[in-house]
Amino acid sequence: MLQNMTEGASLKLIIPFTVPLLIGNVFQQLYNIADIIIVGRTIGVNALAAVGAVSPLFMLTMVLTIGLSNGFTVVTGQRYGAQDMQGMRRSIATCVVLSLFFVLLIIGIMHLVIDPMLVMMNIPPELMEDAYAYVMIIVDGLLAMMAYNLLSGIMRSLGDSKTPLYFLIISSIVNIILALVFIIIFGWGVPGSAFALVIAQAFSAVLCVIYIYKRFPQLHIHRSDFQLDWPELWAHLRMGLPMAVQFSVLGLGIIILQSVCNKFGSDQIAGFTTAMRVEQLALQPMISFGIAMAVFTAQNFGARRFDRIRDAVHRCSLLTLAFSLFAAVVVFAFGEEVIGIFLDNPSPTVMEAAHLYILYTVPVYFFLSQIFIYRNACQGMGVSMIPMLSGMVELIMRSIAAIYLSVPFGYEGICMAEPIAWISCAVFVFAAYHYFVRLLEKKYTPVN
Template identity: 45%
Template sequence: MTKDMTQGKPLKLILAFSIPLLIGNIFQQFYNMVDSIIVGQFIGEEALAAVGSTGSMVFLVIGFCNGIASGFGVMISQAFGAGDKKRLRNYVAVALMLSAAVMVVLTAVTMVTTEPLLRLMRTPDNIMEGASSYLMMIYGGLGATLYYNVLSCILRGVGDSRTPLYFLIVSSLLNVVLDLLFVITFHLGVAGAGLATVIAQGVSAVLCLVYMFKKFPMLRLEKSDFRCRWYTVVQMFSVGLPMALQFSITAVGVMILQSAINDFGSTVVASYTAASKVENLSTQIMITLGAAMATYCGQNMGAGRFDRVKEGVRQSYMIVLGAVAVAVFISAVCGESIVRWFISNPSEEVLGYATTYLHTISWYFVFLAFLFLYRNVLQGLGNGILPMLCGVAEMVVRTIIAFTLTGQWGYMAICMASPLAWIAACIPLWLCYQIQIRDPQRWFLRKRVYPGKN
């Protein structure tokens, strides 16, 4: 069922759209955490470190896929908000074709560069083999990941945030079963965990595709919808590529930071891996709100309702404050207990490193919450360049800390890297929104999808 977000009370619409997204994101985290929990509990600390050391490299590529998908989703939401069904179908068809091209290029590049990048990041020798085999599985199944994200963003672009949730739940449960089967029964090690993830995501992608064509008459594509004009390709990539690069540039900063973490040894890598999983779980409301605001702003921009954009952002501040409170509670209060999920009988050293990280970043979650909000609002309005540049700022901050401060601050530099990066990105995004929303006709009107334009 589609949802028109250009009519009705903004806060109610945003909350109604966000709840299925939040449940889906929690299952997505559960999906990701299962690999680490099963690997850590049934294989050991080194195996957990192997999977954890790949996190930034996985984020580099999966983040690019998410960015491309989100960019396509923004264009689709604008066409839907404008009521232009012909352009909507064309955007969906072009998104599917462009995704195939992106999949081929990404798979080829990642399969060739996996081991050199692991060595460049100074991955410890005792976890190198496990890290490489896990990445090969994940990268080999990029098509499943990319198409699930693209199809989910298409459905969300027309206001359906529930259906991707249902399929994600099915996929998450399947991932658990396959993880247990491949790791415990078949003894495939960390490669088995990666294979389980890929198969589960492939199932989600197929379910989304079948449902989309069966239940949404407006999305049933015809041969004419696959006319791929250069204008449309440029338009799609002009939004999708900056969003993809924003994710990837941020990931490069995380990779550089990961290389500094690797120098501390596999114990710190395992601690940071577990703590990062807790951090990701803590911030799901923030991430969900951002995704909801991108769709909300995209639809209202398509309809030319900038007054509703401004009101929606203002009302979302209440959700932001609640999200920060939840994140602090999970990280600072429950963090140590959750860390124990990942490692059987963790040492005091492992727990100490993990809780120090979680307690430190908790003080700065308010900056992260507003970072997610303003970044997605601007992207929903078609401004992908500034969020990408702010991703560069995050990368620069993490790079400076990794290369200059770890020698002086030690592990505390690792703990402060992300908070300082959040601040560096949040402030310019906030300033840009404040400036541009005062004169939306100047900044955003020319980027609208006009009904009937071919």
């Protein structure tokens, strides 16, 4: 069901929209977490380390598709908020064309640069074969990932967050079943995990296509909708490219962080990988509110309702503060128990590495929560340069901290890098949002 967010109490719209989005994001994390658990407990620490060592490359390709699709569909949401149905369908057609072009471009580039990237990431020799196989299967299946992210992004931009959730739950179950079959029964090892992931994503994309075709005739695009020109393409590129750059910059920061971590051996890689998976689960409420904020802001920006944007940002900022405190308590209290799920009898070194990362990052979850709210609000208002610049702030601070702090402090220096990056970025996006919301409100408010 499509939903207009330009009328009604902001939280009464945002919270019901966010809940299925949150559940969906948790299930999306199960794609990775299921792989990590199955690989770690059935194959061993080295297999887990191999997947973890290249997980930033997987994350880079994933966030590129998410960044492009989320950026492109901001335009779709704005036109829906302005009740421009013809423009909305033309936007969907443009999203399809641009997404296909960029996913093929990303696949081609990754094939060219994968070997030097793996060398740059300091992958231990004993992990190289599995690491290479895993990441290349993911790259070659990138079209499925882009298709699901685009189709679910279109539905969310129009106020429907429940349907993508249902399909994601189904595909997550498919992923877990296939991973168990491919690894345990067929004996495919680490590549089996990657194949399961790609097939499950393709399945969810097919479900989205069938559902949109049968339930939403107003979203059906025709040949006339593909009459693209440069202004139409640029309207989407100016939103999608900065978002993609922002996510890719963040991905590069994680790659640099992982490459420094990879120098410390398999136990530290395994500990770092499991700790980051626990963190990703804990942060899902904040991430979900951020996505909801982008949709809400885009529709209300299309309707020029800046009062509603201000109110929603303020209320969601307080809500994510509460969630960040709750997540910090939960991770501190149960983090080690959750880490133990990933491996069968993990060594003390692995547990120590995971616990140390949690110890440094949990206290600053609040700053990270504010990044999601203010950055996505800027994105929804069409200020696409702010998400990109905020990503650069994170990249610079994370890279400098990881490279230079790891020299005197070793692995502990890597754990310090994330809090430094988050605090710096939070300050930047907070100031940017308040500057641009005043500027845009003044620009679009008619003078009596």
